[in-house]
């Protein structure tokens with residue numbers, strides 16, 4: 001089982017010690033049952049009470065040691081897995097994460113890890129139960145070879161019958177897990193689309209009946225079928241135990257003489273084994289689901305690790321930036337269901353121009369685009385909806401890797417090796433930005449005072465306070481949230497600033513302030529400023545305007561108001 005291999009790989013030494021102590025505990029159980037048998041058959045050893053007390057303490061201690069070791073190992077493994085998976089996600093390229101989808105990432109991070117963690121917590125008890133069963137069988141073999149062979153015979157038949165049920169259950173659990181990804185997608189739709197669903201009764205009912213209920217029902221059917229398979233397997237296990245007991249008690253005495261003490265010992269031992277056997281069977285579904293969850297986690301991890309980016313920042317961050325895009329292209333694949341773990345690499349030959357029909361079939365193509373940006377310059381990136389402005393912004397910021405062409409920063413070509421360094425030059429506020437409730441990644445001595453100053457400037461000081469870098473709230477209006485995001489950008493003080501429709505949620509006062517003061521102050525400080533905007537009232541304030549249309553640069557010009565001061569680039 002992959003599950004066991006996973007733990008052996010983490011620390012086979014711990015597993016070995018825990019298994020030995022587990023088996024010692026199980027062996028102790030078996031010896032205890034032999035002591036009890038002797039006492040029942042009035043053949044107790046002298047000092048049997050001391051043996052009994054000693055053995056009870058021995059089995060208890062070995063069982064606790066075994067459980068402690070396995071609990072430490074398993075919980076540590078889960079802890080490491082959570083961290084590693086989160087790091088893998090953080091080091092994966094954005095386009096890869098977008099293709100995998102939030103629902104799959106969330107299902108693995110939450111559900112799979114929870115299922116695995118639950119399965120792992122059953123391992124210590126499984127070891128003890130297994131050891132008890134093996135110990136008792138060993139005791140039976142010492143007692144009577146023929147009784148032992150009989151016990152093994154009935155157990156083997158039971159295992160063979162149970163196995164067929166388990167194979168069926170394994171398949172059902174695996175397909176149910178695939179449905180889990182869809183269910184997570186619907187849960188996301190509930191949380192993010194709650195307003196739209198609340199406002200429209202028919203939409204809500206349609207969503208519930210056609211989407212959520214469908215997925216939940218499939219999951220319910222598959223899981224119940226699998227659990228029923230286990231119930232049948234459990235029944236087979238119990239049936240085989242009673243059959244073997246009945247056979248030995250009522251049928252075997254017709255064919256051979258079995259002394260009464262041996263018969264009663266067999267009955268007592270079989271009854272003693274029954275509980276750990278039942279425990280093993282009832283824990284099998286957890287183990288099986290854990291195994292499936294682990295497979296999912298490992299596939300996700302493999303998919304993420306295969307795509308992992310270098311995260312070293314070897315060189316200094318330059319203050320003055322000359323940014324160049326040379327024939328850069330980026331292609332979104334068409335929106336079809338793709339195999340999540342074998343994503344095709346885009347292959348685009350920039351010497352072969354793509355026609356609109358090709359693009360319609362193949363998705364959206366940005367570029368080829370050649371542009372350059374200087375320090376102390378404000379460039380507006382404009383164009384209609386869907387013209388490719390945000391895609392270009394993500395390319396420029398190094399969040400997307402160009403499929404063709406090259407990006408240069410101060411003449412250095414940006415490659416996989418220095419992309420992390422390159423990204424550290426950017427402070428960006430995207431239209432779908434996220435606001436952290438604390439100022440992460442800053443070690444300023446007077447951080448709180450600096451933040452308070454910016455809060456005042458951005459007129460947020462009456463809404464938000466800061467203490468030890470923690471913001472009192474982020475529950476603000478969209479415009480206020482964007483101002484708070486701007487505060488973080490100020491703190492970062494990076495050479496290139498990128499704003500994706502920042503002003504679209506601001507009131508006229510702040511809109512004016514943004515275009516006329518905030519941007520020009522950044523320019524005065526020698527920053528390269530890129531602004532995605534639809535606000536044509538302020539176009540004259542730009543040093544340069546880049547207009548996109550269907551993924552191509554339609555125009556690249558200096559606005560008339562600035563013509564006298566700046567030549568066309």
Ligand SMILES: Nc1ncnc2c1ncn2[C@@H]1O[C@H](COP(=O)(O)OP(=O)(O)OP(=O)(O)O)[C@@H](O)[C@H]1O
Nearest residue numbers: 098332333364383384385386387388389390391392
């Ligand atoms: N993650 C994605 N996967 C596939 N296609 C995408 C993705 N993001 C954007 N697109 C496609 O790329 C095209 C350009 O989108 P982009 O968001 O860059 O446009 P935009 O100019 O910023 O639009 P807007 O002004 O509406 O914000 C769109 O046609 C869109 O369908």
